[in-house]
Amino acid sequence: MTPLPAFNAPGRFYKGNLHTHSTASDAVRSPADVCATYRDAGYDFLALTDHFQARYNFPITDTRPFRTNSFTTILGAEVHAPKTSLGEIWHILSVGLPPDFAPTPPEETGPQLAARCAAAGAFVAIAHPAWYGLTIEDGEAIAAAHAVETYNRTSAVRTDRGDGWALLDAMLARGHRLNACATDDAHFKCNDFFGGFVMVRAPSLDPDALLTALKAGHYYSSQGPELHSIHQDGDHIAITCSPATTIMMLGRGSGATQIFGDTLTSARLPIEPLRGSPHARIVTIDANGKHAWSNPFWFDALNH
Ligand SMILES: [Zn+2]
Ligand SMILES: [Zn+2]
Numbered sequence: 001m002t003p004l005p006a007f008n009a010p011g012r013f014y015k016g017n018l019h020t021h022s023t024a025s026d027a028v029r030s031p032a033d034v035c036a037t038y039r040d041a042g043y044d045f046l047a048l049t050d051h052f053q054a055r056y057n058f059p060i061t062d063t064r065p066f067r068t069n070s071f072t073t074i075l076g077a078e079v080h081a082p083k084t085s086l087g088e089i090w091h092i093l094s095v096g097l098p099p100d101f102a103p104t105p106p107e108e109t110g111p112q113l114a115a116r117c118a119a120a121g122a123f124v125a126i127a128h129p130a131w132y133g134l135t136i137e138d139g140e141a142i143a144a145a146h147a148v149e150t151y152n153r154t155s156a157v158r159t160d161r162g163d164g165w166a167l168l169d170a171m172l173a174r175g176h177r178l179n180a181c182a183t184d185d186a187h188f189k190c191n192d193f194f195g196g197f198v199m200v201r202a203p204s205l206d207p208d209a210l211l212t213a214l215k216a217g218h219y220y221s222s223q224g225p226e227l228h229s230i231h232q233d234g235d236h237i238a239i240t241c242s243p244a245t246t247i248m249m250l251g252r253g254s255g256a257t258q259i260f261g262d263t264l265t266s267a268r269l270p271i272e273p274l275r276g277s278p279h280a281r282i283v284t285i286d287a288n289g290k291h292a293w294s295n296p297f298w299f300d301a302l303n304h
Helices: 031-040 110-119 136-141 153-159 165-173 207-216
Strands: 012-017 045-048 072-079 092-095 123-126 147-152 179-183 197-202 219-222 227-233 236-250 256-270 279-285 291-293
Touching: 031 045, 072 110, 072 207, 092 110, 110 123, 123 207, 136 165, 147 153, 147 165, 147 291, 179 197, 179 219, 197 207, 227 279, 236 291
Parallel strands: 012 045, 045 072, 123 147, 147 179
Antiparallel strands: 012 197, 072 092, 092 123, 197 219, 219 291, 227 236, 236 256, 236 279, 279 291
16 A cells, blocks of 8 residues: 555645735735635635736735734745747746745746746746647746646636646656646636635645645645545555546556546546556546546656
8 A cells, every 4th residue: 555645744635726816916806805715715825926027016925914823825926937939928836935036037038937936945837838828848848847737717717728737748748747736827807716726735734834745746636526545556546535426547648547426435446557657647527527636646656
């Protein structure tokens, strides 16, 4: 029995949204209102990630005044620099930046900026890749990334381009070891909040503990359903979860296996159908069509 670290690390799961905007950039609710919105909805933490651009005076929005005993925040920003293969500015999610993070100089490129964020301690994710047509070469250029944003609620609502798994699966197939994250990217001009979140397993509700767990991949992503445990049991992967109609395991290329039911709360899926894939990931879908996604895991890492 080899559990995935995300389900076996000390502590408990904390629910959070990693990507959100406020009136400090281009959204319509104040930082206090945004924090109250998530706090009142039962979230444990929030990263307010306003657009880090000159036109907004390079905000690292200070959400520290809105922390309570049961709700915390991580400082961060969505950072921008030229330019993707389609000639657009990069959108890079950086969670865990210092309040005095230096403004982006005009000559800094996206990959350089991502590396500077990571060096400053941030969890770095390639934001909404489908929304603006990132290629796999773009994805590979952001060498500092910890994750790809694989579900972005506002992109789903506004452009039907909320999915980032196509890019991440392609990067995994080329041997890159990155994680996934689901976020809202809420701007509050439409129904773009409470759609995608992460469940981070950490020893306490402390911003630094959450950030350490994020960078270690000790979390899963969801639109609502819960994942309770995932572990390797010989030539099978065993999963327990909130009631689902599909539980699936996906590997490299078309390698996949799944079971269907009405209210499945566990599964024992054989590894063999993945046909030697070095990695796998778990997805559950509930009766309302909502998904939960594990991070990718690698069999060589599980077996050490
Ligand atoms: Zn963006
Ligand atoms: Zn955004």
